[in-house]
Amino acid sequence: xxxxxxxAVADMCAAAELLVAQRRCALGAEHPETLAAMLALxxxxxxxxxxxxxxxxxEAVVAGRRRVFGEGHVLTLKAIGKLAATLAAxxxxxxxxxxxxxxxxxxxxLFGDDHRExxxxxxxxxxxxxxxxxxxxxxxxxxxxxxxxxxxxxxxDEDALTASGNLAALLWQxxxxxxxxxxxxxxxxxxxxxxxxxxxxxxxxxAVLAMMERAAAP
Numbered sequence: 117x118x119x120x121x122x123x124a125v126a127d128m129c130a131a132a133e134l135l136v137a138q139r140r141c142a143l144g145a146e147h148p149e150t151l152a153a154m155l156a157l158x159x160x161x162x163x164x165x166x167x168x169x170x171x172x173x174x175e176a177v178v179a180g181r182r183r184v185f186g187e188g189h190v191l192t193l194k195a196i197g198k199l200a201a202t203l204a205a206x207x208x209x210x211x212x213x214x215x216x217x218x219x220x221x222x223x224x225x226l227f228g229d230d231h232r233e234x235x236x237x238x239x240x241x242x243x244x245x246x247x248x249x250x251x252x253x254x255x256x257x258x259x260x261x262x263x264x265x266x267x268x269x270x271x272x273d274e275d276a277l278t279a280s281g282n283l284a285a286l287l288w289q290x291x292x293x294x295x296x297x298x299x300x301x302x303x304x305x306x307x308x309x310x311x312x313x314x315x316x317x318x319x320x321x322x323a324v325l326a327m328m329e330r331a332a333a334p
Contacts, residue, residue, distance in 0.1 A: 200216045255287070
């Protein structure tokens, strides 16, 4: 992280910490607005690489939202999803997978199989499956998610493009280089259409494509 960006993130974290303290004082520790502020602070800590502190906050928010809203409330499930991502980043893939499966089941109960929230939860689960070595299941699930997102929301939908990039990376990991390159090329074209050729997302997609092409060069 560059010095300027690190400074900006530090300022955001300081402001987030202040907001949490203010809301705790004015509203109480488990008021919905306090819990939301705590989750925002956890995001700032994540950006600083302070995963242990972020995890503590996320665990507190999950416990609080379970008490305030109940196990199956969408806000509880979203907090669980954030905690799962932190656990995965810390290498606790088994715990992350268990929580992500809980989120998938909860979103299905609330919204059904084809809702965006359910498909996002499934997409998140595939990353943990792949990291744990269950690459075949991750691929099958990602292909299902991408097909559903493209069918319902369009091939250039943001979530569909995210899933497409994840699938390209997974195919590359499996050694399916031609398929991965074709999908990444499609992603570059879609990002240029959607976000502009000079956008950060288009540049990132082109960088991945260039890496693939360098690696495949004789």
